[in-house]
Amino acid sequence: MSKDWNVLIVGGGPAGLAAGEAAAKQGVRTLILERQHEIGYPIHTSGGSWTRDMQALNIPEQLYHPINKVFFVSPHREVPLHYNPAVACVIDVRGLYQHLAARAIAAGAILHVNHSVEQTLLENGRVCGVTVKNHLSERITARAEVTIDASGFSRHVGVRSEMGKAFHRYGYGAEYDLYAPNYPQDELYLIVGDHFAPRGYAWAFPRGNGRVRLGVGVLHPDCDEDARVYLDRIMRDLPQLSAKFRDASPIEYHTGLFPSEGALERFSRDGLLLAGDAGGHGSTLVGEGIRFAIYSGQMAGSVAAEAVKAGDTSAAFLERFDKKWRARFGRDMEISYMINKRIASYSDEQWDSTLDLMKRLTPAQMAQALRGDFSAGLVMGILARNPGLIASGGKKFLDLILERISEAPARN
Numbered sequence: 001m002s003k004d005w006n007v008l009i010v011g012g013g014p015a016g017l018a019a020g021e022a023a024a025k026q027g028v029r030t031l032i033l034e035r036q037h038e039i040g041y042p043i044h045t046s047g048g049s050w051t052r053d054m055q056a057l058n059i060p061e062q063l064y065h066p067i068n069k070v071f072f073v074s075p076h077r078e079v080p081l082h083y084n085p086a087v088a089c090v091i092d093v094r095g096l097y098q099h100l101a102a103r104a105i106a107a108g109a110i111l112h113v114n115h116s117v118e119q120t121l122l123e124n125g126r127v128c129g130v131t132v133k134n135h136l137s138e139r140i141t142a143r144a145e146v147t148i149d150a151s152g153f154s155r156h157v158g159v160r161s162e163m164g165k166a167f168h169r170y171g172y173g174a175e176y177d178l179y180a181p182n183y184p185q186d187e188l189y190l191i192v193g194d195h196f197a198p199r200g201y202a203w204a205f206p207r208g209n210g211r212v213r214l215g216v217g218v219l220h221p222d223c224d225e226d227a228r229v230y231l232d233r234i235m236r237d238l239p240q241l242s243a244k245f246r247d248a249s250p251i252e253y254h255t256g257l258f259p260s261e262g263a264l265e266r267f268s269r270d271g272l273l274l275a276g277d278a279g280g281h282g283s284t285l286v287g288e289g290i291r292f293a294i295y296s297g298q299m300a301g302s303v304a305a306e307a308v309k310a311g312d313t314s315a316a317f318l319e320r321f322d323k324k325w326r327a328r329f330g331r332d333m334e335i336s337y338m339i340n341k342r343i344a345s346y347s348d349e350q351w352d353s354t355l356d357l358m359k360r361l362t363p364a365q366m367a368q369a370l371r372g373d374f375s376a377g378l379v380m381g382i383l384a385r386n387p388g389l390i391a392s393g394g395k396k397f398l399d400l401i402l403e404r405i406s407e408a409p410a411r412n
């Protein structure tokens with residue numbers, strides 16, 4: 001720890017671990033610091049994701065559980081969607097994060113758990129490392145040419161170096177991880193409406209071996225509801241789920257916070273990059289951030305290593321990361337946030353009408369929309385299947401989305 005590092009990463013979540021692998025692969029000296037005692041513990045997430053991305057990211061099949069049936073439930077409607085082969089999946093979160101840790105170490109990164117980053121070292125306006133409390137409670141200094149803040153919701157280095165304030169709008173989630181012997185392991189539920197998930201949604205995510213994650217997320221400060229109180233109500237009172245949760249009991253209890261403000265304006269400054277949730281890089285559409293954190297971490301780690309090798313770790317060089325991220329994800333994330341702000345205040349009646357609309361879409365269109373892969377083809381397809389939208393306010397909103405797509409048509 002006493003020596004200087006080329007790249008120092010704060011946080012051993014999916015963004016930090018992916019950044020560590022990408023940087024170390026380029027042969028630069030890379031250190032990852034994680035404050036918890038273990039990678040992937042405690043769990044603050046549910047693990048819903050997509051098989052296509054798991055394959056693209058070379059994640060071993062045993063670390064994600066495929067889902068064939070997805071059900072949307074609103075107060076008076078239900079939309080069943082069947083997929084064969086499966087497109088959605090539920091990740092073994094601890095298994096995946098430890099796999100990413102092993103990949104970073106195999107690439108040459110050094111990982112320290114039980115190391116809590118405290119202060120940010122700033123010299124002449126550039127970030128040049130951090131101070132750390134280590135596993136022996138000693139306070140040490142770690143200097144680096146590039147620091148990557150991958151500390152998630154706390155954005156620990158970013159908020160201490162003028163890279164935006166602490167997140168103000170966020171999803172607050174509470175979740176049981178249950179052993180549920182009667183729950184069908186290929187059925188995923190997404191539930192909306194005031195009685196079970198005001199200003200947010202609830203979910204049931206099976207993850208294999210009789211285990212199911214049942215959670216509720218609500219948006220603050222849009223409302224001040226406590227997500228925790230809804231969990232037992234869903235298991236007991238939701239007609240679609242009560243029999244499926246017969247004889248079930250929680251084995252784990254999780255809570256977590258997800259930034260819901262869209263991406264930051266900038267993710268780079270002299271000597272610093274922000275990746276994953278720290279940069280607001282997840283999709284606010286459904287509060288999905290794991291695959292996005294991995295992609296963002298990979299990009300940040302590569303740009304950091306390139307900067308070190310070029311001998312230029314200025315904001316001007318590191319801005320390449322902002323450009324790469326925006327080219328690949330910027331447009332879809334902006335549209336996701338536009339939709340999030342619109343649906344966050346939906347009444348039960350509005351949700352019922354939205355499910356009426358969803359019923360007319362194909363399972364493939366629904367998956368594409370949920371993934372946040374927005375294209376003109378998708379929007380036109382939605383309009384074609386819902387001619388009624390043309391006369392309603394919904395058409396105006398779709399036009400705004402089309403406008404955004406035409407401004408930035410290419411995704412690379």
Ligand SMILES: Cc1cc2nc3c(=O)[nH]c(=O)nc-3n(C[C@H](O)[C@H](O)[C@H](O)COP(=O)(O)OP(=O)(O)OC[C@H]3O[C@@H](n4cnc5c(N)ncnc54)[C@H](O)[C@@H]3O)c2cc1C
Pocket residue numbers: 010011012013014015016033034035036044045046047048049115116117118150151152153154156171172173174175215217255256257258275276277278282287288289290291293
């Ligand atoms: C309730 C809930 C449910 C969710 N469900 C899903 C889902 O189903 N699918 C999905 O894709 N996404 C989901 N998300 C979002 C997803 O969890 C995040 O987008 C993702 O974890 C972001 O990864 P990250 O690496 O950026 O941050 P994190 O996963 O938060 O990792 C940050 C790491 O940094 C460490 N750290 C923080 N501060 C310090 C410090 N000072 N020193 C050292 N280490 C530090 C933390 O301990 C942590 O390990 C959910 C989020 C919540 C809250």
